[in-house]
Amino acid sequence: MASKTRTIYTGVTSALQLRVIQHKEKKYPGFSAKYNTNKLVYFEEFVDIRDAITREKQIKGLLRIKKIALIEALNPEWKDLSLDLW
Numbered sequence: 001m002a003s004k005t006r007t008i009y010t011g012v013t014s015a016l017q018l019r020v021i022q023h024k025e026k027k028y029p030g031f032s033a034k035y036n037t038n039k040l041v042y043f044e045e046f047v048d049i050r051d052a053i054t055r056e057k058q059i060k061g062l063l064r065i066k067k068i069a070l071i072e073a074l075n076p077e078w079k080d081l082s083l084d085l086w
Helices: 016-024 031-035 049-060 064-074
Strands: none
Touching: none
């Protein structure tokens, strides 16, 4: 998830659509609500939640420049991908 100013939030969920809605509606206080990270700019799908958690930790450990490169490799314009998913 990202904000208009490209603040990046990385998380893991088993229900992507619901989680995106929660970000957009600022359902829970915290980083995402504070920094308005309400655009889905990148996601990966996994069958096993353990693999997803491992990948989340890898991404969280990346330098910001590498996170940006990961996003821009698939979404160079930082479009809200959720608009085309549902």
